[in-house]
Amino acid sequence: MLRAPPQTLQRPRPRSRPLSPAPRCSNDPAPAAAGSIRRLVLPPEGRAKLDPRPDRDFYAFPRLVTHVDDGFIATLTDLYRERLKPGWDVLDLMSSWVSHLPPEVQFRRVVGHGLNAQELSRNPRLDYFFVKDLNREQELELESGCFDAVLCTVSVQYLQSPEKVFAEIFRVLKPGGVCIVSFSTRMFYEKAIGAWREGTANSRVQLVTQYFQCVEGFTQPEVIRKLPSPGGLPGSPLDAVMRLFAGMASSDPFYAVISYRNFKPM
Ligand SMILES: C[S@@+](CC[C@H](N)C(=O)[O-])C[C@H]1O[C@@H](n2cnc3c(N)ncnc32)[C@H](O)[C@@H]1O
Numbered sequence: 001m002l003r004a005p006p007q008t009l010q011r012p013r014p015r016s017r018p019l020s021p022a023p024r025c026s027n028d029p030a031p032a033a034a035g036s037i038r039r040l041v042l043p044p045e046g047r048a049k050l051d052p053r054p055d056r057d058f059y060a061f062p063r064l065v066t067h068v069d070d071g072f073i074a075t076l077t078d079l080y081r082e083r084l085k086p087g088w089d090v091l092d093l094m095s096s097w098v099s100h101l102p103p104e105v106q107f108r109r110v111v112g113h114g115l116n117a118q119e120l121s122r123n124p125r126l127d128y129f130f131v132k133d134l135n136r137e138q139e140l141e142l143e144s145g146c147f148d149a150v151l152c153t154v155s156v157q158y159l160q161s162p163e164k165v166f167a168e169i170f171r172v173l174k175p176g177g178v179c180i181v182s183f184s185t186r187m188f189y190e191k192a193i194g195a196w197r198e199g200t201a202n203s204r205v206q207l208v209t210q211y212f213q214c215v216e217g218f219t220q221p222e223v224i225r226k227l228p229s230p231g232g233l234p235g236s237p238l239d240a241v242m243r244l245f246a247g248m249a250s251s252d253p254f255y256a257v258i259s260y261r262n263f264k265p266m
Contacts (some may be wrong), residue, residue, distance in 0.1 A: 036167070037215060086106050089111075091149070099126070150169045152180070179261075205255055
């Protein structure tokens with residue numbers, strides 16, 4: 001059952017399926033230590049943002065744009081096609097008006113979360129959504145062990161308490177459920193945390209890996225990188241130079257860090 005009082009979950013448009021009763025959730029068989037935070041990854045300065053205004057103010061108006069290019073989105077959708085199964089319950093954390101889920105795959109339920117209700121209400125894949133500032137409060141008003149997959153796309157750099165958010169991700173995942181965190185090099189610079197802003201591509205991959213590792217019970221994270229060839233498209237070095245002269249921008253590099261909720265603590 002979703003734990004949220006009905007008013008905190010919003011439906012983007014009329015649906016034939018009612019909010020209640022929600023699907024039954026498995027009882028959590030894991031011992032107390034599973035899901036606990038082993039250590040903090042970030043020092044205080046690593047959590048700081050250049051723009052200290054509340055995030056909800058920054059996201060007060062809808063941004064109906066895509067935050068990465070078509071190549072990145074195609075790679076992500078292919079990854080979802082490979083890892084997510086039809087009939088699953090999916091949570092799209094830090095979502096917006098677009099979905100990167102494969103259009104042909106039918107999921108049982110897709111719940112969206114973000115900071116702007118207008119954006120979320122435009123997202124055609126969401127069955128329900130809720131708005132919550134994860135830098136103010138990290139607890140998700142969702143029952144434990146309810147989701148087969150939790151997704152977080154090009155947004156992890158804005159989390160100031162990632163350890164608590166990843167512990168919540170662990171809690172809402174079913175045993176064996178997967179979390180896929182993807183990102184590129186673009187960001188709202190003034191809203192990204194210091195550890196991200198000042199990092200390199202490799203250190204950001206390390207950071208997300210450590211977010212998983214700091215929570216007891218996630219599997220060893222798997223890293224996927226897809227870096228663009230010079231000039232953005234495969235071809236000879238001469239092609240690349242020609243493309244640079246022609247002003248064709250290189251595409252957004254793709255990074256994903258993937259981990260599963262262990263069935264049993266190791
Ligand atoms: C770059 S957008 C990415 C949106 C979407 N995942 C996508 O792929 O298009 C960053 C998103 O992070 C979310 N976000 C940023 N700060 C947040 C916060 N403090 N709490 C919750 N969500 C936040 C916002 O909902 C925003 O839409």
